[in-house]
Amino acid sequence: MTFQSSSARPLSFPLPSLSFLRRRPASRSGSTWASFIRDPFVILGFAVVVPLIALAILAPVLFPGDPLSTVAPALIPPGGNAAFPLGTDTLGRNVAAGLAHGARISLSIGALAALFSVGLGLAVGATAGYFGGLADRILVRVTELFQTTPSFLLAVVIVTLGGPSVGVIVLAIGLGSFPIVARLVRAEFRSLKNADFVMAARSQGFGNWRIVREEILPNALPPVLTTASVLMASAILTESGLSFLGLGDPNLVSWGSMIGAGREMLQSAWYLTAIPGGMIALSILAVNLVGDGLNEALNPRLRNRG
Amino acid sequence: MSGPEQKLLEVDRLSVSFGRRENELRAVDALSFSIGAGEAVALVGESGCGKSTTAHAIMGLLPDGATRQGAVRFAGTELLGASRRTLQDIRGDKIGMIFQEPNSSLNPVYRVGDQIAEALRRHRSLSRRAARTRTLELLELVRLPHPSRQIDAYPHQLSGGQRQRAMIAMAICCQPKLLIADEPTTALDATIQAQIMELIDGLRRELSMALLLISHDLRLVARWTDRVVVMHHGEKLEDVAARELFETARHPYTLGLIAASVGLDRRLHYRKTTLAEVRTTREPQGGYAFAIHQPHRVADLPPASSETLLSVENLVAEYQTGSGTVRAVDDVSFTIKAGESLGLVGESGCGKSTLSKAIMRLIPSASGRIALRGRDITRLEGDELKRARRPMQMVFQDPYGSLNPRRSVGDILNATLVVNGVASGAERQQKIKAMLDQVGLLPSAIDRYPHEFSGGQRQRIGIARALIVEPEFVVCDEPVSALDVSIQAQILNLLVELKASLGLSYLFISHDLGVVQYISDRVMVMKDGVIIEEADHGTIWTSPRQAYTRELIAAVG
Numbered sequence: 001m002t003f004q005s006s007s008a009r010p011l012s013f014p015l016p017s018l019s020f021l022r023r024r025p026a027s028r029s030g031s032t033w034a035s036f037i038r039d040p041f042v043i044l045g046f047a048v049v050v051p052l053i054a055l056a057i058l059a060p061v062l063f064p065g066d067p068l069s070t071v072a073p074a075l076i077p078p079g080g081n082a083a084f085p086l087g088t089d090t091l092g093r094n095v096a097a098g099l100a101h102g103a104r105i106s107l108s109i110g111a112l113a114a115l116f117s118v119g120l121g122l123a124v125g126a127t128a129g130y131f132g133g134l135a136d137r138i139l140v141r142v143t144e145l146f147q148t149t150p151s152f153l154l155a156v157v158i159v160t161l162g163g164p165s166v167g168v169i170v171l172a173i174g175l176g177s178f179p180i181v182a183r184l185v186r187a188e189f190r191s192l193k194n195a196d197f198v199m200a201a202r203s204q205g206f207g208n209w210r211i212v213r214e215e216i217l218p219n220a221l222p223p224v225l226t227t228a229s230v231l232m233a234s235a236i237l238t239e240s241g242l243s244f245l246g247l248g249d250p251n252l253v254s255w256g257s258m259i260g261a262g263r264e265m266l267q268s269a270w271y272l273t274a275i276p277g278g279m280i281a282l283s284i285l286a287v288n289l290v291g292d293g294l295n296e297a298l299n300p301r302l303r304n305r306g
Numbered sequence: 307m308s309g310p311e312q313k314l315l316e317v318d319r320l321s322v323s324f325g326r327r328e329n330e331l332r333a334v335d336a337l338s339f340s341i342g343a344g345e346a347v348a349l350v351g352e353s354g355c356g357k358s359t360t361a362h363a364i365m366g367l368l369p370d371g372a373t374r375q376g377a378v379r380f381a382g383t384e385l386l387g388a389s390r391r392t393l394q395d396i397r398g399d400k401i402g403m404i405f406q407e408p409n410s411s412l413n414p415v416y417r418v419g420d421q422i423a424e425a426l427r428r429h430r431s432l433s434r435r436a437a438r439t440r441t442l443e444l445l446e447l448v449r450l451p452h453p454s455r456q457i458d459a460y461p462h463q464l465s466g467g468q469r470q471r472a473m474i475a476m477a478i479c480c481q482p483k484l485l486i487a488d489e490p491t492t493a494l495d496a497t498i499q500a501q502i503m504e505l506i507d508g509l510r511r512e513l514s515m516a517l518l519l520i521s522h523d524l525r526l527v528a529r530w531t532d533r534v535v536v537m538h539h540g541e542k543l544e545d546v547a548a549r550e551l552f553e554t555a556r557h558p559y560t561l562g563l564i565a566a567s568v569g570l571d572r573r574l575h576y577r578k579t580t581l582a583e584v585r586t587t588r589e590p591q592g593g594y595a596f597a598i599h600q601p602h603r604v605a606d607l608p609p610a611s612s613e614t615l616l617s618v619e620n621l622v623a624e625y626q627t628g629s630g631t632v633r634a635v636d637d638v639s640f641t642i643k644a645g646e647s648l649g650l651v652g653e654s655g656c657g658k659s660t661l662s663k664a665i666m667r668l669i670p671s672a673s674g675r676i677a678l679r680g681r682d683i684t685r686l687e688g689d690e691l692k693r694a695r696r697p698m699q700m701v702f703q704d705p706y707g708s709l710n711p712r713r714s715v716g717d718i719l720n721a722t723l724v725v726n727g728v729a730s731g732a733e734r735q736q737k738i739k740a741m742l743d744q745v746g747l748l749p750s751a752i753d754r755y756p757h758e759f760s761g762g763q764r765q766r767i768g769i770a771r772a773l774i775v776e777p778e779f780v781v782c783d784e785p786v787s788a789l790d791v792s793i794q795a796q797i798l799n800l801l802v803e804l805k806a807s808l809g810l811s812y813l814f815i816s817h818d819l820g821v822v823q824y825i826s827d828r829v830m831v832m833k834d835g836v837i838i839e840e841a842d843h844g845t846i847w848t849s850p851r852q853a854y855t856r857e858l859i860a861a862v863g
Binding site for chain 1: 668704721768771
């Protein structure tokens with residue numbers, strides 16, 4: 001989670017506290033997190049994600065200046081010039097600098113869009129699941145409306161109407177994916193609101209807000225956090241798709257826009273498409289691996305019961 | 307071919323453990339016993355004593371991580387480490403098994419008859435038609451009502467008792483030599499329990515099967531088996547003839563379990579006596595020492611006063627199902643006097659839990675009136691309800707489900723005090739410490755999480771949560787039903803002690819007549835949402851007026 005805050009330094013946002021996950025008692029949490037860290041696939045995921053974050057953070061240091069400016073002759077192939085290890089593109093821009101600065105955009109949009117869908121999904125799902133009745137029926141219909149609209153098409157329409165800024169892109173991607181979170185949270189709340197410990201809290205005069213926040217939410221969050229990692233991976237992909245179509249912020253370089261720009265040279269300079277494409281594939285795979293690990297660490301059914 | 311001395315099943319120094327080295331948990335420890343052909347033997351003990359693990363070891367159903375030692379011989383064949391093929395041929399054919407939960411041991415997506423026929427076809431290569439005919443015979447044999455119709459029913463269309471009958475039909479479909487029944491009646495009501503045990507016993511004699519009955523219930527095993535093996539912490543403590551279990555048992559643990567149980571025939575009452583507790587202590591050499599402890603009777607138990615604390619008048623509570631409105635509580639009226647303990651008995655689905663929730667205002671009542679010390683609380687809302695409800699608290703049945711797993715004990719109690727307006731943090735801390743002490747928990751419990759405690763300790767936490775706001779009236783909804791006999795005695799003693807020291811009144815709900823007999827001054831019997839009988843604790847057990855009450859008493863007697 002630290003990585004979300006650091007990768008999005010220019011667009012900083014408050015982080016939800018994860019302390020309640022660790023407050024699980026020593027005996028169990030120790031073994032849980034230990035097994036989480038020991039899983040080779042999770043280690044592989046972290047081994048990719050952590051350097052990516054570092055690259056995103058250090059981009060202005062490693063590659064100072066605007067990555068969109070021409071710095072060398074066009075179309076130097078990778079390895080052709082020691083100063084430009086990954087070559088240059090059709091306009092003589094440094095591909096390595098583009099990748100580093102693109103990581104900032106891809107990762108921060110991915111993280112922000114995931115956060116936005118989790119936030120909206122939590123609010124909608126918790127309200128619908130906890131209160132039920134009319135509120136539930138209305139919110140479920142609204143959620144279904146968004147769920148049945150093809151999410152990429154929705155994103156294209158919103159960005160076309162709202163203009164290609166980071167905020168609009170985050171909104172566009174988040175609106176398309178919040179139904180997954182909302183449905184998950186609604187199901188968790190529906191079952192947890194009838195749990196005995198919630199009954200006990202009600203019998204003692206706990207208010208709704210306190211019950212939702214202190215009794216139900218901590219028990220409903222683990223599957224949501226797992227879903228968040230999947231959402232982040234798909235947000236990275238959607239953002240790349242939008243940039244590829246030229247719907248990204250024109251003043252910023254992103255992996256998708258690099259592919260879009262390099263696509264016409266696919267025959268002669270394939271590496272202009274392949275390198276950012278590889279980065280997208282790699283980062284999505286890594287985020288998914290970390291998410292699978294989270295699922296295993298947080299799912300009580302997969303966890304060793306003492 | 308087998309000599310008379312050869313046993314059908316011989317378990318020889320069986321040990322089963324889970325986990326590795328430092329975390330090793332020995333579930334069964336050098337257990338030896340045997341069952342002769344046609345003999346009924348019981349494994350009895352409290353939860354975690356290894357009785358179910360033993361059954362799973364015999365059936366070859368242990369999870370992969372388990373280590374096994376010793377031998378299990380069935381009719382001369384070694385079962386431990388036998389090939390999958392051998393085990394599959396024996397399971398279901400030579401050894402049948404019945405499980406505790408009739409709800410989950412039948413597959414919900416297949417018709418009952420098809421599931422039995424499948425087991426038959428696996429072992430007997432019958433044609434589809436022949437299997438169905440045989441299935442029908444089996445369902446008649448287990449006396450399932452309307453077998454020709456029920457054969458095509460899905461499990462959810464049957465009642466708990468009917469499902470267990472179908473499960474038994476499946477277990478005996480190949481006329482096994484041995485039937486293993488793992489708590490076959492624990493999930494069922496007392497009246498159904500007796501019917502199912504009669505059925506199992508009858509079938510055992512008819513088909514000359516041996517029976518291995520696994521149970522926590524001493525009375526049940528004494529009544530239905532020939533021999534009883536008492537287990538504790540994976541070890542066999544005693545092997546006694548069932549008929550004389552209550553007379554000849556010598557082991558202090560067995561004696562303790564007998565003394566701690568609250569059978570209806572023992573006529574125990576809290577105003578006259580405390581319940582004996584079994585104290586188990588671990589000795590430095592690794593063994594266990596057992597002692598029976600009889601707490602002193604609480605001296606000053608004031609009689610119930612004439613002042614009415616709670617009155618319920620013509621209360622109706624309903625809930626909606628797919629097929630319409632169900633009236634779970636139907637025109638119920640009663641009163642509880644200050645200092646009184648009122649028992650409410652009834653079988654599952656009779657509406658007793660719905661009644662308790664309606665009184666606590668956790669679910670809405672359709673009509674009627676609930677008054678606490680004369681004040682009508684039926685329609686109060688918001689802060690007014692919160693203040694009015696404070697003198698009423700509730701203790702729940704499930705010590706696992708009723709505590710939030712993600713909050714420490716200190717947090718749970720603290721939040722309760724905060725909500726109920728105890729503003730000073732120091733005062734809250736002091737109250738929490740005092741309350742934990744009162745329910746018999748160490749101060750170190752504050753920082754620990756619910757799952758770190760045993761079932762009995764968790765129920766103490768639940769009681770502490772209810773009592774920390776100093777109520778006058780506590781609804782106890784099956785508070786000891788999920789607990790072992792020895793723990794049950796401790797919690798009942800605690801409830802009596804707290805009643806005396808805090809001047810509490812109880813509405814005590816249970817399906818267990820023995821428990822209700824012990825704790826109640828007055829008893830109500832509920833059936834189908836209606837209170838059908840109400841009487842003083844002295845008279846209801848000896849001269850019940852209603853046929854249904856007599857039936858309930860006969861089922862456990």
